[in-house]
Amino acid sequence: MENPMFWPLMAFVALSFAVGVYTSKFVLGSGKRFLICGKAMPFLVVGTTLVAQALDGNATLGNTGLTYGGGFWSGMALPLGLGVSLFVVGRFLAAPLNSMDLITLPEFFYRRYGKKTELLVSIVTFCSFSILLAGNLAAMGWILSIVAGWSYPVALIAGTTVLFAYTIAGGLYAAIWTDFVQIYVAIAGFLLLAGWLFVTQDWQGALAALPPAHVDFSGLTSLAGGGLLNWSIIISLAFGNAVALDFMERVFSAKSGATARNACYYAGVLTIVAGLAASFAGLMAPSLIGDIADTRMVLPTIAVNHVPFWIGLLVMIGVVGASMSTCNGAIIATSAVVSRNIIQRWTTANLDDEKLLRYTRIVAVPMTIGGALFALYRPEPGLLLVLAFDILFAGCVVPLFAGVYWPQANSVGAVASIVCGTGARIAMNFLVPEELAGLDTLLPPVLSAIVFVPACLLTQSSQASRHHVVGRPAEALAPHGD
Template identity: 35%
Template sequence: MIITGVALTVLLVLVVGIAVARKVDGDSANYLVAGRQLGIPLVAVALTTAAVDSNATVGNTDMSSGYGFWAGASLALGLAICLLLAGLFLAKPMNRMGLLTLGDFFARRYNRPVELVASLLMVFAFTILLAGNLVAMGFLVEYFTGMPYIVGVVLAVCLVLAYTIGGGLFSDAYTAVIQAVITGVATVALFVWVASTWGITIPEGMGPFDLGQLTDPAQGAAINWATLVSLGIGDLVAIDFMQRIFGAKTPEGAQKACFIGAGATAVVGVLWSLIALTTVAELGLSAADAPIIYQLLDDFAPALLAILVLSGIVAASFSTASGAILATSAVAVRNIAGVRREVAPGHHDPLLRWTRIAMLPVVLVGIFLAVRVSQTGILLTLAFDLMLACLIAPFLLGLFWRRSTSTAALVGAGVGFVVRVTFLALTPTLYGVPNTLLYVDNDLVTADFDGWATLVAAAAGVTAFVVTALLTRPRAEEEIDLRHVDRTATDAPVPVTAAPAPAGTSAEVPVALRSAEPLEA
């Protein structure tokens, strides 16, 4: 009964996602940024469902139940902080630029090598994020049907691709409405049921006001702060969040949507953490056996509530997976392969075609990582841990500091990546769990360095960027202030000229045909 109910929810999402695919109309701008026509409600729910995924629900409850409120809630609260900061400082200028992908920012602000390096890092990080959402689906299918974990992972990929590959951001945004309603209702219903059945009971030392979790390294303070910082700041370099911001009708609409998403994400995250803590105190459940929430729903909850909550988990996972697949494929094709948009009548848009094709290798890598590291919240944090170390300085300082240079961006990203990967290989644990991803047995680094590795790598990357920027001189074209670029100008059709294709772009598309192409304007 439970699986049947969840299947009906998935069917509804698929029908809506496929139905709105016609809005793409063969145009990659419609596919990637929904024609920049999304209103505040659609952008807000799309941002919320991107943040409230299986990591902020299933991963949250597992971490909260084992290590305390801040270990789990930090996953959602970090994302809420990210959306708040994005609304305060980034939504308006980033929407105003008229970009198609976040990789376009690095191309316009710096040069082709920086665009390439930044795009490779973003693709790598978001494939890890995709894997984290596939993990939850794999466990769900395994736990409730008895089928192998890998079957659940592959099934999730196929279902998400079924509508994402056709409708892009349009399908993602419209299905997000259904997914947000299901997730929101499921969260409130589950919290009310738990509270009315057992009350909200918190084990000693594990609650939100037990601040030793944020001050005492023995209680995981370094790991909890690393989670908050990597998600709250590192997630600003989020290609799926930015894709939704680019799709908003106006800069003001993008900003308001970020604020709404931040509030909703924080509320959902706190409620799921309190639910997890109550199950530990009252039922003695442990994530060592299976995800906490799956045990609670299968063994204790009424069937209808179990169906609703599991549908919410699936909906949340689908939304984030869809956005990750779309944004990652777009960056791979546009900013790494150099395929540009073509809008001439009678021509097929190569950016649209190749973005769809690129989704296949992206999901294959995601499946591999989901099998290799079957952790939810850990994969989410690691994804933006890398963004924090490598790209946060080139992105934020590149937007607000005119002294930023291409050389500084490359040095900062390189130093941050080397330091973070070195620590990843040397540290035996990864955010509190055994490091099965890339650990080299050694006596140099102990588990006590877990968490600090994130902060030290970030400091190294930012310091390398700032020092290099101060020692190098920006080229004239690197001194532009992108915060005041008006997308109405950059989106306008490019005049007919015989100009050669810029470096790193596809020469097969005439400059005259690249309307709405801010990079070629």
């Protein structure tokens, strides 16, 4: 029997495709317009695209499943960390970085530290966002497979094909236009879902029947209750997401620093509110569906069987839309990094604005295929999100914030901290015992900072400070070739 949600969901995917392809008319053969929309976007547009990047399949589908299995803080850690990251970016980074007229985030590291540091950051962020892309492709494919009755591989291939087609057509314009179609549907769906469960179910009884650790603060205060792991997720996302390529593309597209800052605050509030709604559904799930073997099925089961059709439809469409919007941004951002910060900087290719567009679209092909293959063999949305930002948190956060705010920061310290932090994170993945999970996330950035500061101070005489580049567009600076 055909799922009644099939045709509405297919119509939504078709609408996203049509809108995305239509936006190709605004690109005008320009790489800068394709990537950051000519740096002219107003508050509501930037805020909408930022919340669309934050509220992805991990923070919705992954959140609900983790809450069901481990309690409120296990799931809420994801959207809370992402929401806090938007406040951090808005308060400390949005205005100075927007003023620099950057196209990609690694470009900041080039201007501030030189091209060797830029290359390291490009490689680390590329790997991280490949994982992020895979996690959201997995969430999208999972929902499509449930609603359409297709196998997971077929659903993954179909969804990825549609997503890729409109992404390379319109770039960030496609992301912006489709975000308006997708993300407010997702937010409305989760708020209506939580509201319906609150009004029609015995939510007090449902919560009282849960183990106390699922609803109290032991998920933050007790090692046995997962406090160390949950805090590590929150902190990793809060600061690691500051090095998020897709977030920063949107910050760079804002017409001013103030616009970028306020848009971050707006997106942060919406991310946390929608995340709370998804976590509430996860807490209600045991009383509604009982035991379930696959926690990825928690949200779809509630949406299909325990709420009115139209609310369930909005939720299912919302997860697909949220995942598509994040995938769109990840494909654009990583392809731009490869073409602009690696190919252009380290080969003889001279990429003018038109060639930058062509190379970015070409690179998007293997990027998307690689993400889909990863999603096929490791379809774990929530865990993939955490891993993606652990990598960024470990090595890149310290030189980013120091580069903006500490004049003595230099390239020697930046390279040392990136190598040390990233290497420590990889090593601790094998060395830290399971009962201390979370230390492998929290310790590497500390080691990164410990290496960074003395390395900078000991090389002040041989390394010129380039702190003057912060907050200034490239046209106002003398070129440097290091």
